[in-house]
Each structure stands twice: as C-alpha cells, then as structure tokens.
Amino acid sequence: MKIEKVEAIPFAIPYRKPLRFASGEVHVADHVLVRVHTDDGVVGVAEAPPRPYTYGETQESIIAVVDKLFAPQLVDLTLLERETAHARMERTVGNPAAKAAVDMAIWDALGRTLGVSVSALLGGFTDRMRVSHMVGFAPDAEMVAEAERVRDTHGIRVFKVKVGRRPVELDVGACRALRAALGPDVELYVDGNRGWTPSEAARALRAMADLDLTLSEELCPADDVLGRRWLTAQTTVPTVADESATTPGQVTRELLDGAATAISIKTARTGFSTSQRILHQCEGLGVEVVMGNQIDGQVGTACTVAFGAAHRHSARRAGELSNFLDMSDDLLTEPLEIAGGELTVRPGPGIGIEIDPDKLARYRQDR
Ligand code: MUC
Ligand code: MG
Structure with missing residues (x-):
C-alpha cells in the first residue's frame, strides 16, 4: 500500500x-x-x-x-x-x-x-445521478438545437445555461428561447462565470423572472463583495458560489457574507477528500450543493458521479456530468454512457475505470 x-x-x-x-x-x-x-x-x-x-x-x-x-x-x-x-x-x-x-x-x-468501489468507500448512498447538461454561448437557435438533441438522445431534462454576455438581453433571449422550446417541465438554471456587474445581473434576473430559473451561479466577480450581497438579498433564485468558493474557508466566507446560498462542489478542484469536507460543512449548515463540472473528460466525470452518488446530500440535485459528450474521443476502455437522463457509477474497484493504453499513446503529449 x-x-x-x-x-x-x-x-x-x-x-x-x-x-x-x-x-x-x-x-x-x-x-x-x-x-x-x-x-x-x-x-x-x-x-x-x-x-x-x-x-x-x-x-x-x-x-x-x-x-x-x-x-x-x-x-x-x-x-x-x-x-x-x-x-x-x-x-x-x-x-x-x-x-x-x-x-x-x-x-x-x-x-x-x-x-472496493471508491463510491462505496465514500458513502455508497446510491449508484446513479440525474444529469444536468451545460449549454455554452452560441446563437439562440444553436443553443436550443443542442438542448433538444441532448434531451432526445440521452433523456437529459436539466440544463445549465451559460450567461454573462453583454448586453444582458443576449442571454435573456437565449434563456427565453430555451424555455419556449423545452417547455415548462425541464429544469433551467444559469451560470454567469463572473461576467456581469451586480446591477446587470439584477436586471437580467428581473427580465427572466417568469422563466422559473432554479439557480443562478457566479453572476458577478467575488471581489464585488457588497454588490454580490446586495444581489443575493433581492432575488428569490438561490445563488450558487462556484469558482469563488473552492476551499472550506471560502465557502464559509461566501455563505456568511450573504453572497451565496448554495455551493457548487467540483471534484476536479477539491478531489474526494476536500469535497467531502465541503459537502459535510454545507449539509451541517443546511445549504444545498450542486455537483459541478470543470469541463471534465470521462475520467473526471467518473470521479464526479462516484462522489456525488456516494452521499445523500449531493445526490439530490442533477449533477453536471455531460460535457465529455462534446469531446471527439476519450481515454477509457469502456466509454461512459448517459441514458434516461442518468449516469451510473462504475461498479468496479476504485473509481471503476480503465485507461486504454492505445488511446493514451495516441493522445499523450510527452512522447
Ligand atoms: C462552470 O461551472 O463554471 C467553466 C469554467 C470552469 O472552470 O468550469 C466551467 C463550468
Ligand atoms: Mg460555474
């Protein structure tokens, strides 16, 4: 050992x-x-x-x-x-x-x-998660076509829409087009990756008030300390801290500041050990979590679902587990498959994945 x-x-x-x-x-x-x-x-x-x-x-x-x-x-x-x-x-x-x-x-x-499976070692709560798909910037019709394709092919019914462009009407229009095309039963939420000022974010959220958004993530930079607090206090859409809360200390600060009301956990930046610290911290405080995606490949996605499914508190919401669908290839001997809107934990020992040596030889950059 x-x-x-x-x-x-x-x-x-x-x-x-x-x-x-x-x-x-x-x-x-x-x-x-x-x-x-x-x-x-x-x-x-x-x-x-x-x-x-x-x-x-x-x-x-x-x-x-x-x-x-x-x-x-x-x-x-x-x-x-x-x-x-x-x-x-x-x-x-x-x-x-x-x-x-x-x-x-x-x-x-x-x-x-x-x-033994790592997911079982971590908590073993369930063997699957519902999947949320992240839709990036594109003309409205392309964003809608992508969401419809992912829904029809993989059964995904939860979408995180990237926002944060200027003018805010660009993103308001895209979210409106997605809601109109996908209907009232899919879940939609937004992620601004710090693109807006607090006043832009407030205007955008007001303009999207009828779209039934379930979460809004990182609409403005973490350094807009009072602006984020002001924004979070006036919206009924829960505010998710993602890249502003990557350590247990930052999570505490964002939550106590009133700058966030939910936390994105990404195994790609806090592994299993620190993700578990943050998860338990949030659970103890009564704060919701989302299993986020750092634009992971299949190896990283297998890690996220292993962790997310292992705990009751992280298995509740859909996890962001589908960005690998846009990659031209990957490293695993057996590719991950999303079906019926769900991804299952690999059953084998450890994370349950094997690296294909030929694929690694083809894509590695050091030889
Ligand atoms: C996300 O949730 O923000 C974009 C940059 C990054 O680090 O993660 C992604 C997705
Ligand atoms: Mg984010």
Whole structure:
C-alpha cells in the first residue's frame, strides 16, 4: 500500500464543438493524467483539467507542481495516510486541480487495493445521478438545437445555461428561447462565470423572472463583495458560489457574507477528500450543493458521479456530468454512457475505470 511513484502525463483531445462561456472557451481537452503507483503494483488514476481563467493553472504548471513538489512529498506514504498527504500538499498554496487529481488517484489506488468501489468507500448512498447538461454561448437557435438533441438522445431534462454576455438581453433571449422550446417541465438554471456587474445581473434576473430559473451561479466577480450581497438579498433564485468558493474557508466566507446560498462542489478542484469536507460543512449548515463540472473528460466525470452518488446530500440535485459528450474521443476502455437522463457509477474497484493504453499513446503529449 506504499506510494512508489506519482506520474503526471499531459494529453490533448480535441472537442468536436468548443464550449464558450463568460470567462473563456475550451477547444481542446489539454488535461493531465495523474497516476499513483504503489509498491504492490496497483495504479490509481485521475485527471486534472487546467483552467487558467479560473484558477491560474496550466497543463505545464500542473505537471511541474506534481513532479517537483507533490511526488517527492508523497513517496513512501501509504494509501491510508491521506490526511498526511493532504497536509503535505497544502504546504503549497493554490494549484487546486493538481492537488485534486493526486488526491483522487490515491483514493482510486486504495479502492483497487481493497477491491472496493471508491463510491462505496465514500458513502455508497446510491449508484446513479440525474444529469444536468451545460449549454455554452452560441446563437439562440444553436443553443436550443443542442438542448433538444441532448434531451432526445440521452433523456437529459436539466440544463445549465451559460450567461454573462453583454448586453444582458443576449442571454435573456437565449434563456427565453430555451424555455419556449423545452417547455415548462425541464429544469433551467444559469451560470454567469463572473461576467456581469451586480446591477446587470439584477436586471437580467428581473427580465427572466417568469422563466422559473432554479439557480443562478457566479453572476458577478467575488471581489464585488457588497454588490454580490446586495444581489443575493433581492432575488428569490438561490445563488450558487462556484469558482469563488473552492476551499472550506471560502465557502464559509461566501455563505456568511450573504453572497451565496448554495455551493457548487467540483471534484476536479477539491478531489474526494476536500469535497467531502465541503459537502459535510454545507449539509451541517443546511445549504444545498450542486455537483459541478470543470469541463471534465470521462475520467473526471467518473470521479464526479462516484462522489456525488456516494452521499445523500449531493445526490439530490442533477449533477453536471455531460460535457465529455462534446469531446471527439476519450481515454477509457469502456466509454461512459448517459441514458434516461442518468449516469451510473462504475461498479468496479476504485473509481471503476480503465485507461486504454492505445488511446493514451495516441493522445499523450510527452512522447
Ligand atoms: C462552470 O461551472 O463554471 C467553466 C469554467 C470552469 O472552470 O468550469 C466551467 C463550468
Ligand atoms: Mg460555474
């Protein structure tokens, strides 16, 4: 059970269709596959998606911090010394996706060693989640066509619509077109990725008051401290903190500030260990959570559903588990499948996934 080696392998898989949102756009999944090897031949895996416009990490920075700082601090720890692993990685500030991937690869290795699913180890509440699909910026007709295709093909009936463009009427129009096309029974919510000022966000929410939005996420920057509080106090749509609340301390601050009333948990940035801290913190405070998507590939999505399904509090709402559908390929031997609007947890030991060696050889960037 001793960690012998930690690898960080860059890979790049193009998207069939880019995802565009207020803080950036993604054309290629230029992620890092992290592998934790143990002295008894077990290999745990997870992926780190660099999001420079959200956390400042790049593919190169993730590899550097894993190779130079984390790997030497983790070698010789056992897979059960996760608190020590966590404390050592926390000596380095920032780098959330790199830390998260190492944490999840350690959990995967532990599950494989014990022959038990990580989802069962974490809590084992259920084996599936309803899926929410994220619709990026495009002309209204394209956004509607995408939502209809995803509904008809995969049975998805929950949509997160990217907003935060100027003028706000662009997004108000898109949300109105989606509601008109999809009818009253689908769930719609919005995510602004910090694109609006508080007054723009307030105007947009007023203009969409009849659209039955269930959540509004990160409409304005976290530094608009009083503006966010002002906005949250005047809307009946719950405010989700996503990129402003990526540590337990930030979650506390956003909630106590009155800047947010719900929290997005992303295993891509808090792994399993810190995600569980945040989940329990929210549950104890009576705050709803959403399992978010950091534009994950299938490895990351398998991690999100394993965590989300493991706990009652995170399994309630639909999880954002479908962005991989837009990738041209992926790394798994058996692709994930969304059917009837749901994604199931992989049953095998660990996270339940296997990396296809030929696919990794084709997409890796270091050879
Ligand atoms: C989201 O929920 O914001 C966009 C940037 C990022 O880091 O995650 C995505 C989705
Ligand atoms: Mg978000």
